[in-house]
Amino acid sequence: MEKMPKWADVVLIPLISLLLAAAISALVILAIGEDPVAAVKLMVDGALGSTYGWGYTLYYATNFLFTGLAVSVAFHARMFNIGGEGQAMLGGLGAALVCLYIPWPHWSMALAGGAIGAAIFGAAWAAIPAYLQARRGSHIVITTIMFNFIAAAVLNYVLVNLLRPAGSMDPATARFSDTVHLPTLHELLAPLGIEFSKAAPANVSFLVALAACVFVWLLIWRTKLGYEIRAYGKSEQGALYAGISPFKITMIAMLLSGALAGMMATNNVMGEAERLVLNSTEGAGFIGIAVALMGRSHPFGVFLAAILFGFLYQGGAELALWTKIPREMIVVIQALVILFTGALDNMVRMPLEKIFIAFRKGKA
Amino acid sequence: MDFLTLIQVLDSTVRLATPLLLACLAGLFSERAGIFDIGLEGKMLASAFFSAAVAAVTGDVWLGLLAGIAASLVLSGLHGLASITFRGNQLISGLAVTMLAQGFTVVIAQRWFQQGGRTPSLMTEGRFGPITFPFAEAIAEVPVIGPIYAELLSGHSILVYLAFAAVPASWWLLYRTRFGLRLRAVGENPEAVDTAGISVVGLRFAAVGICGVLCGLAGAYLATSLQAGFVKDMTAGRGYIALAALIFAKWRPWHAMGACLLFGLLQAVALRFQNIELGGITIPVQMMDALPYILTVVILAGFVGKAIPPKAGGEPYVKER
Numbered sequence: 093m094e095k096m097p098k099w100a101d102v103v104l105i106p107l108i109s110l111l112l113a114a115a116i117s118a119l120v121i122l123a124i125g126e127d128p129v130a131a132v133k134l135m136v137d138g139a140l141g142s143t144y145g146w147g148y149t150l151y152y153a154t155n156f157l158f159t160g161l162a163v164s165v166a167f168h169a170r171m172f173n174i175g176g177e178g179q180a181m182l183g184g185l186g187a188a189l190v191c192l193y194i195p196w197p198h199w200s201m202a203l204a205g206g207a208i209g210a211a212i213f214g215a216a217w218a219a220i221p222a223y224l225q226a227r228r229g230s231h232i233v234i235t236t237i238m239f240n241f242i243a244a245a246v247l248n249y250v251l252v253n254l255l256r257p258a259g260s261m262d263p264a265t266a267r268f269s270d271t272v273h274l275p276t277l278h279e280l281l282a283p284l285g286i287e288f289s290k291a292a293p294a295n296v297s298f299l300v301a302l303a304a305c306v307f308v309w310l311l312i313w314r315t316k317l318g319y320e321i322r323a324y325g326k327s328e329q330g331a332l333y334a335g336i337s338p339f340k341i342t343m344i345a346m347l348l349s350g351a352l353a354g355m356m357a358t359n360n361v362m363g364e365a366e367r368l369v370l371n372s373t374e375g376a377g378f379i380g381i382a383v384a385l386m387g388r389s390h391p392f393g394v395f396l397a398a399i400l401f402g403f404l405y406q407g408g409a410e411l412a413l414w415t416k417i418p419r420e421m422i423v424v425i426q427a428l429v430i431l432f433t434g435a436l437d438n439m440v441r442m443p444l445e446k447i448f449i450a451f452r453k454g455k456a
Numbered sequence: 457m458d459f460l461t462l463i464q465v466l467d468s469t470v471r472l473a474t475p476l477l478l479a480c481l482a483g484l485f486s487e488r489a490g491i492f493d494i495g496l497e498g499k500m501l502a503s504a505f506f507s508a509a510v511a512a513v514t515g516d517v518w519l520g521l522l523a524g525i526a527a528s529l530v531l532s533g534l535h536g537l538a539s540i541t542f543r544g545n546q547l548i549s550g551l552a553v554t555m556l557a558q559g560f561t562v563v564i565a566q567r568w569f570q571q572g573g574r575t576p577s578l579m580t581e582g583r584f585g586p587i588t589f590p591f592a593e594a595i596a597e598v599p600v601i602g603p604i605y606a607e608l609l610s611g612h613s614i615l616v617y618l619a620f621a622a623v624p625a626s627w628w629l630l631y632r633t634r635f636g637l638r639l640r641a642v643g644e645n646p647e648a649v650d651t652a653g654i655s656v657v658g659l660r661f662a663a664v665g666i667c668g669v670l671c672g673l674a675g676a677y678l679a680t681s682l683q684a685g686f687v688k689d690m691t692a693g694r695g696y697i698a699l700a701a702l703i704f705a706k707w708r709p710w711h712a713m714g715a716c717l718l719f720g721l722l723q724a725v726a727l728r729f730q731n732i733e734l735g736g737i738t739i740p741v742q743m744m745d746a747l748p749y750i751l752t753v754v755i756l757a758g759f760v761g762k763a764i765p766p767k768a769g770g771e772p773y774v775k776e777r
Contacts, residue, residue, distance in 0.1 A: 231756065
């Protein structure tokens, strides 16, 4: 017998966890001598009160959609991919190479080419830890952490020594050509007669991210491969008995995960900076973990969680701008979300299960 | 490379290996008891901040050290609560602990000192000064032995000597005491320990507590010895290098010292020489930075001896009913 109805598991527990995280964050804001209610108002206003705010919220959300989906796909095969950060960095390199060395006639082709380049580089970076886990039994969490650091070193080397334009001091590639420029939401919506802020960086990649959500949903719940991935994630023994190859599933799930993380580059590298800089990922790989946990690894949940984190990011930036609350407050909130939804899940779940069981007994 | 340069590089190797060694031993106790800890970085960071903050305000480095250890212990308690009491995912918990420290330290530093997330620079009494060995000055002129004694062995902060003394102490505790035997057993086969009537929860919390103290020492060393004060994200991945060293050492104390000295040497060389010419090939500084991680991946993959973690590591223990 199920201890709890499904809606409680999918909606109630994340919601309670989120409220706990919010309550503690409010206490922290109170403790540093600021007003939490005013802070929330400022965040809502700054992130959702104008198309400028929305533009930033959606821009951040696009990043988190890609990394959140990446972590989710690996979660379904019961693997914990902490390497989203490194895979997204390498994805940025892939996208940059494609944009710099291929003369694209139109942005749509550049977008497709850049996405493929980013996905291949991201997947390749995930392939090594995946192979080592599948064939040599190295723990995927540890190897992906190590690969994050190695990726940072690789990117640093490439940007400083290979791709930096002559005469430039900062470790970054040259600017991409104008034909590679991806249309922003302003440029997309203006022909439809909708006014959208020109200054905000949200761009067509948001639509790619939404397509990726649909793709992941179809793949995981509507294909044989998705079934195998979920079966393997539920029980390795059972999957083995059903003739599912652990090696194949491990590799495919991690390659997909890496490709999705890499594709984040279409947004931050191609859509926003239009050149590759050091630390272009800005920690989005780690936020993907929080997003996947919040969203229960379901694409729709990931979508909601990504928007929530986009809101937190933009709202947090506004807080840092207008109050004495530093930007790092977002990191605290993010950590609390990961803590409550991921690690302290049972703290919320166990009492809730007791309540539901007591309630059912009362009815029977 | 002349002899004096060599001594100087080795000297900074010792300095840079110390925080790694303390954190590595911290991870050793935790993981030997079956609790994976990727939150070493966060605990070091929290300790670095609170030790620097308290040392800056009170002017007493020992109070700073205590505050650092206390901060690290609080995070250890949180990790224990999540992964032992509530049987949550240890890796997620460790990650959350690190992020929590990364955010909190800056938020509080900004509130207390308004210096962009750092603490004021520590004056001499707020830092652990160098301990000069007897006759160091006198012997310094003696060739070979003199510099080794005066430069390399003498003149470190007390925490350096403590870190290296912790190696035999850890070995003794783990392999020569009843507590150590039980602690190792709980990481391999908690059912057996439970059957023997010994508390799995108690042992694991003890291990996590020791881990907290050692991470506290590591963080305090960073902020009050190696540098003079706390700056944002000052651990700079050392917690993860310590984790790498732990795997490299295959969860053994003496080997941990070797691994940390090796990784410390890599850092020292990278700091001093940047790009290194070796027989016509230039090794870029980034390669030196990445080497500890690459070596760890190679070791994990079992190409050079297999690293097998404690069997019950990462698994919450559920008592059968």
